[in-house]
Amino acid sequence: xxxxxxxxxxxVSIYLxxxxxxxxxxxxxxxxxxAAEGGIxxxxxxxxxxxxxxxGPIKAISEGAxxxxxxxxxxxxxxxxxxxxxxxxHVYNRMADALRQQRLQQxxxxxxxxxxIQASPQGILILDFDEKIxxxxxxxxxxxxxxxxxxxGLALSELPDSWGKILSQLKQNHPAITRMxxxxxxxxxxxxxxDRGFSRPFITLEEQTREIMALERQSxxxxxxxxxxxxxxxxxxxxxxxxxxxxxxxxxPPTERTDYLxxxxxxxxxxxxxxxxxxxxxxxVKLPTPQPVPTDLHDLAxxxxxxxxPRMREAHIQLIHxxxxxxxxxxxxxxxxxxxxVNILKNAMEAIKGKGIIELHSIHEPPTLFIRNNxxxxxxxxxxxxFTPFFSTKKHGQGVGLTLVREVLSNHGFRFxxxxxxxxxxxxxxxx
Numbered sequence: 001x002x003x004x005x006x007x008x009x010x011x012v013s014i015y016l017x018x019x020x021x022x023x024x025x026x027x028x029x030x031x032x033x034x035a036a037e038g039g040i041x042x043x044x045x046x047x048x049x050x051x052x053x054x055x056g057p058i059k060a061i062s063e064g065a066x067x068x069x070x071x072x073x074x075x076x077x078x079x080x081x082x083x084x085x086x087x088x089x090h091v092y093n094r095m096a097d098a099l100r101q102q103r104l105q106q107x108x109x110x111x112x113x114x115x116x117i118q119a120s121p122q123g124i125l126i127l128d129f130d131e132k133i134x135x136x137x138x139x140x141x142x143x144x145x146x147x148x149x150x151x152x153g154l155a156l157s158e159l160p161d162s163w164g165k166i167l168s169q170l171k172q173n174h175p176a177i178t179r180m181x182x183x184x185x186x187x188x189x190x191x192x193x194x195d196r197g198f199s200r201p202f203i204t205l206e207e208q209t210r211e212i213m214a215l216e217r218q219s220x221x222x223x224x225x226x227x228x229x230x231x232x233x234x235x236x237x238x239x240x241x242x243x244x245x246x247x248x249x250x251x252x253p254p255t256e257r258t259d260y261l262x263x264x265x266x267x268x269x270x271x272x273x274x275x276x277x278x279x280x281x282x283x284x285v286k287l288p289t290p291q292p293v294p295t296d297l298h299d300l301a302x303x304x305x306x307x308x309x310p311r312m313r314e315a316h317i318q319l320i321h322x323x324x325x326x327x328x329x330x331x332x333x334x335x336x337x338x339x340x341x342v343n344i345l346k347n348a349m350e351a352i353k354g355k356g357i358i359e360l361h362s363i364h365e366p367p368t369l370f371i372r373n374n375x376x377x378x379x380x381x382x383x384x385x386x387f388t389p390f391f392s393t394k395k396h397g398q399g400v401g402l403t404l405v406r407e408v409l410s411n412h413g414f415r416f417x418x419x420x421x422x423x424x425x426x427x428x429x430x431x432x
Contacts, residue, residue, distance in 0.1 A: 061085075074096075121139055123139040123142075123143045124136070124203070124205075125203040125205075126200065127200065127201045127203070131155070131201060132154060132155050133152060143205060144160060156203075162180065166178055167203060170188060172201065173191060185208050185209045188203065188204070188205050190203050191204070239271050242271075245264055246261070249264075287404070289411065290332070290411050292331040292412070295329065296328060297337070298362070301369070302321075305360070307342075317357070318356070321359065328362055328369075330432045332432075333408075336408045336411075340405050340408050341371075343401040343404060344405060346401065347401055347402070348371060350375075351373055351376050358372070359371070360372075367431070368431045368432070369430045370428070370429055371428045372421075372425040372426065372427045372428075374424060378420045383419065386418055414431060414432055415430070416429060416430045
């Protein structure tokens, strides 16, 4: 029961008793009755004045509490003319002003942070208390290929490709650099912020492919240039001397001439191979900026297949492709893309031991080319090192092919991925 109700019950009870007493005086003396009535009327006046003075401020305080509960900090209490209550009113109004200003600053900060998150080139995932995705910015949605309604509520382990495994195992405040299937590198970090007194985790994903590639390129470019200069100069001089020595073979006895010529020719051939090796490495360093033009990828791929089809027949490799009409037009440097296709097909052929299959097919939405082979699968250990500069699993491999492929596709801005699928086929996917 409210204080006001109790007050009125008490007042009505008192005045009923007083009224009954005054009525009893009427039978005793009329003047006593009139005096009692006058006293009651005076007390009623004093009662209403006292009620207004007491319950008015209480009502104002009650309304102020209600406004605070509703978080309405714009309404102010009016002074009632009582010093104590007016002091309380003044304190309330100052508190409401401070709370209103604080809420305004929080809203401005929240709006700014929301704009910053939405505009950030970094992918940002905000998680709930169960570590399910509560919010994702446009960069994260593009990275994972989700629409916003579809990603909300997903557990980290439900994200596509290897993201699910990587992010679900990520520890807080332990940033890491991870290289994905498509050769791209990301810096990922899990942190937390305070939300209404509770810790809320979030994850940032920053692509650093260009930065890492630039550092790698800067490292190996200097070494390759130095090696190329020294080896080519030395190999050229040595071959010149060896060629001069060939002229003296006629002065040797016939029994020694064959071994002499054989040793010199082997040395010359090895020098030529060494020069060719350095030339291949230098090709990666000297790769020019692509000059994109509208190119029919189907025509380009069919031309490469005609070039390599005889070698596939010799290796007993069956070629299956679906690259006919309609045209598959992309913006690319045709010379560099031809190098990419040659290297991918060459690697696919070398992965097949004995008879095998190489498949090529494309889809237009989204524009993607798939090159598949049923050769040896890629092991987990090898998969981690794919597209690392000059990494090769071949005994005498130089690792130039995939390095060149990575450079060309990255310079074009194309996404790519190399992995062994569940059906046993190893697939190189290029998304344009």
